[in-house]
Amino acid sequence: MTTQPGQNDFAAALIDRALPVPDGVTSWTQPLPARRFGVYRNNVSGALVEALAVRYPVVKRLVGEEFFRAMARDYALHNLPRSPVLIYYGADFPDFIAGFEPAGALPYLADVARLDSAHWESYHAKDAIAVPQGAFASLAPATLANVAFEFLPSVRILSSPHPIVAIWRTNTEDAAVQPVDLTLAEDALVARPEMAVEVRTLPAGAAVFLSALRDGRPLGEAAATALQTAANFNLSQNLAGLIAARITARIIP
Numbered sequence: 001m002t003t004q005p006g007q008n009d010f011a012a013a014l015i016d017r018a019l020p021v022p023d024g025v026t027s028w029t030q031p032l033p034a035r036r037f038g039v040y041r042n043n044v045s046g047a048l049v050e051a052l053a054v055r056y057p058v059v060k061r062l063v064g065e066e067f068f069r070a071m072a073r074d075y076a077l078h079n080l081p082r083s084p085v086l087i088y089y090g091a092d093f094p095d096f097i098a099g100f101e102p103a104g105a106l107p108y109l110a111d112v113a114r115l116d117s118a119h120w121e122s123y124h125a126k127d128a129i130a131v132p133q134g135a136f137a138s139l140a141p142a143t144l145a146n147v148a149f150e151f152l153p154s155v156r157i158l159s160s161p162h163p164i165v166a167i168w169r170t171n172t173e174d175a176a177v178q179p180v181d182l183t184l185a186e187d188a189l190v191a192r193p194e195m196a197v198e199v200r201t202l203p204a205g206a207a208v209f210l211s212a213l214r215d216g217r218p219l220g221e222a223a224a225t226a227l228q229t230a231a232n233f234n235l236s237q238n239l240a241g242l243i244a245a246r247i248t249a250r251i252i253p
Contacts, residue, residue: 048076051086052093056116058171059097059109071100087124091117108162108182115168115199118156118190122197125154130193130246136239143253145220149213149242150250154192157202157210161185165201193246200245205230206238213242 049072053060060068075096081089094113103109130152139147158164163184170178187207189200202210205226212222226233242248 045073045076047086048081048089049073052076052090055087055090055120056093056113058116058168059113061171062106062109062112062167063103067102071097071103074100087120091121093117108160108164108167111158111160111162111164112167114158114160115164115188115190118158118188119197119199122154122156122190122192125152125192128152128154128249131248131251133243133246135251136243139251139253145223146218146253148216148218148252149248150252151210151214151247152191152193152249154190154197155210155214155247156188156190157207157214158188158190159207160187164188165199168199189245189247191245191247198245200241203234203237203241205233206241209233209238210242 049069052072052075053068056068063071072093075090075093079090079092079096083089094110094117097103097113098110163180163182163186165186165188166180166184170180187202189202189206189210191198191200208229209222209226212225213219217225223233223235223238226238
């Protein structure tokens with residue numbers, strides 16, 4: 001009696017070429033369809049690698065096509081999709097890159113991958129409308145410290161000891177890649193206030209400030225927290241940046 005292959009065995013064999021065709025897999029053309037299964041295996045592996053290539057274009061450009069595909073195949077071997085929707089696949093690829101020894105010569109690569117991923121997530125986030133910039137003018141200075149803000153669903157905030165925005169931007173926007181000072185640290189704000197995703201370099205303390213606001217803390221507390229981490233935090237500059245970025249969905253007096 002022929003047994004049916006288990007789903008786990010079938011899924012594992014699709015990714016790992018070292019595994020045999022699962023017992024119980026049959027074809028109308030032959031009892032053990034190794035050739036047909038091989039075609040299916042190639043299609044699945046190729047689809048997962050391609051999904052990562054679409055989500056991480058700057059990473060792919062930095063390491064090159066061959067290296068990227070080898071790294072992506074290694075990731076896919078141990079990380080099968082948990083959703084049938086491939087736009088969600090590969091969210092933890094940056095963590096994989098951080099531990100991928102052959103990529104160790106590029107210490108900034110994992111954080112650039114996080115920026116790639118943040119851009120992807122922001123693009124696919126739920127649509128929402130930012131409050132008009134004029135709404136901030138009506139806030140009373142005496143109560144400003146107690147005001148809280150709800151951000152757009154597309155907002156992502158990243159901190160890195162590497163110049164991730166400069167690296168990402170020159171590999172995305174420049175016809176010829178420009179030199180980048182790799183000794184700099186950069187924090188990033190990623191958001192989609194309208195149709196296009198915007199990536200901004202944040203000033204000192206802004207990542208902590210915005211993260212505190214995103215967590216629901218009032219303006220005064222968020223500013224105090226930012227000052228603890230960055231002595232040169234400038235509240236006026238960061239308020240202007242918050243307004244200009246158009247990332248506020250709701251102002252909570």
